[in-house]
Amino acid sequence: MEHLRWFYGWMERLPIRWRLALVSFGLLVGLLAALGILISATEDDALLASQASVLTSQASLVSTLEGANGSDTFAFPFPGNKLPQDLATNVLLTARKVVGINKNIGVSIVSVDGSVIVANDEKTGSPVVVLERARVQQWFAMHPPYILANDSQGLRELVILHPIQEEIGKGKVGQQYADAFLQLNTPTTSIDQSVETIRLILVLGIVGALGVAAALTLPLIKGALRPLVEMERVSSHIADGALSLRLKEPETRDEVGQLARSFNSMVARLEAAFTRQKQFVSDVSHELRTPLTALGGSLEMLLLEANNGDLEASRRLMRGMYAEVERMQRLVADLLVLTRLDEGQVKLREEKVDLGSLVGEICEQAQQLSRGQEILCDIASPCPTVHGDTDQLRRMLLNIVENALKFTPVPGRVELKGYRAGEDGITVEVCDTGVGIPEEALPHVFDRFYRVDPSRTRSSSQGGSGLGLSIAQGLVNAHGGTISISSTPGEGTRVMIRLPAAR
Numbered sequence: 114m115e116h117l118r119w120f121y122g123w124m125e126r127l128p129i130r131w132r133l134a135l136v137s138f139g140l141l142v143g144l145l146a147a148l149g150i151l152i153s154a155t156e157d158d159a160l161l162a163s164q165a166s167v168l169t170s171q172a173s174l175v176s177t178l179e180g181a182n183g184s185d186t187f188a189f190p191f192p193g194n195k196l197p198q199d200l201a202t203n204v205l206l207t208a209r210k211v212v213g214i215n216k217n218i219g220v221s222i223v224s225v226d227g228s229v230i231v232a233n234d235e236k237t238g239s240p241v242v243v244l245e246r247a248r249v250q251q252w253f254a255m256h257p258p259y260i261l262a263n264d265s266q267g268l269r270e271l272v273i274l275h276p277i278q279e280e281i282g283k284g285k286v287g288q289q290y291a292d293a294f295l296q297l298n299t300p301t302t303s304i305d306q307s308v309e310t311i312r313l314i315l316v317l318g319i320v321g322a323l324g325v326a327a328a329l330t331l332p333l334i335k336g337a338l339r340p341l342v343e344m345e346r347v348s349s350h351i352a353d354g355a356l357s358l359r360l361k362e363p364e365t366r367d368e369v370g371q372l373a374r375s376f377n378s379m380v381a382r383l384e385a386a387f388t389r390q391k392q393f394v395s396d397v398s399h400e401l402r403t404p405l406t407a408l409g410g411s412l413e414m415l416l417l418e419a420n421n422g423d424l425e426a427s428r429r430l431m432r433g434m435y436a437e438v439e440r441m442q443r444l445v446a447d448l449l450v451l452t453r454l455d456e457g458q459v460k461l462r463e464e465k466v467d468l469g470s471l472v473g474e475i476c477e478q479a480q481q482l483s484r485g486q487e488i489l490c491d492i493a494s495p496c497p498t499v500h501g502d503t504d505q506l507r508r509m510l511l512n513i514v515e516n517a518l519k520f521t522p523v524p525g526r527v528e529l530k531g532y533r534a535g536e537d538g539i540t541v542e543v544c545d546t547g548v549g550i551p552e553e554a555l556p557h558v559f560d561r562f563y564r565v566d567p568s569r570t571r572s573s574s575q576g577g578s579g580l581g582l583s584i585a586q587g588l589v590n591a592h593g594g595t596i597s598i599s600s601t602p603g604e605g606t607r608v609m610i611r612l613p614a615a616r
Contacts, residue, residue, distance in 0.1 A: 242272050344373065468497050
């Protein structure tokens with residue numbers, strides 16, 4: 114177990130390309146080795162079975178005994194069903210005639226306990242194999258086609274056993290001697306040499322295949338992992354602040370190509386978010402600096418008694434200071450709303466909201482905020498109801514109406530419409546006849562602190578924090594609705610809000 118932990122730890126410290134190469138080579142070596150062992154074992158079994166078949170055929174010719182000139186030679190019964198010595202010698206001579214003068218084949222008659230009754234007495238014959246009683250009993254129980262054993266010289270021999278029968282009449286088997294077997298054995302030297310040659314060829318082939326695999330696999334792995342290496346290099350530069358860098362996306366559609374494309378998409382979003390964050394910090398700083406500067410100037414005038422005791426001048430300064438404080442409070446409140454929307458912490462008090470009453474309140478507030486523009490309200494009958502939070506819906510519509518009044522010169526018109534859109538939706542439109550929005554600016558109007566005309570000062574009557582439409586979009590999304598905007602420069606702007614209807 115300790116060695117395995119060390120091995121896994123060592124593997125984890127290697128580069129991924131070397132780990133892939135080692136794992137691939139390990140699997141390839143294992144598969145090729147198993148295939149080589151299977152092939153050599155199969156070849157060995159096939160050759161042994163073929164040789165055993167030849168010996169079995171030869172044994173079948175001599176295992177049934179016939180008398181001289183076709184007559185019965187031996188009388189029955191034999192004592193204890195034992196094979197007589199002279200009959201055993203006759204069997205042995207007949208077997209030698211059948212197998213010929215093949216010096217590689219040993220012939221003997223053995224008993225059931227493996228002892229040799231009579232053996233080939235030719236000096237040039239194959240050594241006799243003496244089987245143990247357990248091996249003979251195992252053969253007797255399972256009847257395998259052959260037995261592998263070692264001879265007196267320690268060489269591997271293929272042995273077959275065949276029971277001996279005596280024929281007493283033509284075509285009739287008179288008696289089978291269950292305790293006597295004809296044993297033929299031959300050395301497996303030629304088979305072993307053939308198998309060794311095959312194994313040598315397999316080893317050379319495996320080594321050659323591994324060499325070719327090494328020559329091809331390592332460059333392929335290196336090429337396949339090149340995007341990952343490039344990603345590591347680019348990511349290190351990105352971590353240092355170079356967010357504009359991108360990976361060269363491979364043309365392949367594999368996992369590495371998808372990872373490269375996802376990486377580029379992630380970096381692009383990260384760069385956009387970082388840019389927005391920098392712009393956000395810059396805009397908030399600027400928004401807060403303007404009222405703080407005004408407050409500081411007014412306080413300095415009061416401290417220096419620049420009003421010369423004029424009570425009315427002091428009141429004007431204090432009213433201006435109060436207006437700047439309110440402006441900062443609105444900015445902080447808007448930022449707090451956006452933060453809660455981003456974190457999903459805006460809790461809506463969902464209820465049925467009468468659209469007519471809500472739009473009526475917005476129209477009354479718009480009349481107070483207008484500088485002479487015409488305010489119109491058009492609510493469909495019967496008056497539809499919306500499913501949502503009354504306070505948040507009022508904040509959202511008021512932001513849009515205030516934005517429309519800022520950019521609609523006098524004389525101009527701002528109109529609010531409300532009607533049912535299908536069975537499950539309510540549409541609210543805020544239309545104005547203002548200066549409109551250029552086409553290239555429409556995709557950015559919901560961005561925070563975005564201004565179509567950056568030249569407008571933040572303290573002018575047409576200036577603003579640039580958060581109104583962002584808050585409106587966040588509140589609409591929180592209600593499960595959608596908001597869209599269309600505009601024609603010089604003619605006006607239309608904001609369309611779709612909200613879920615109350616059931």
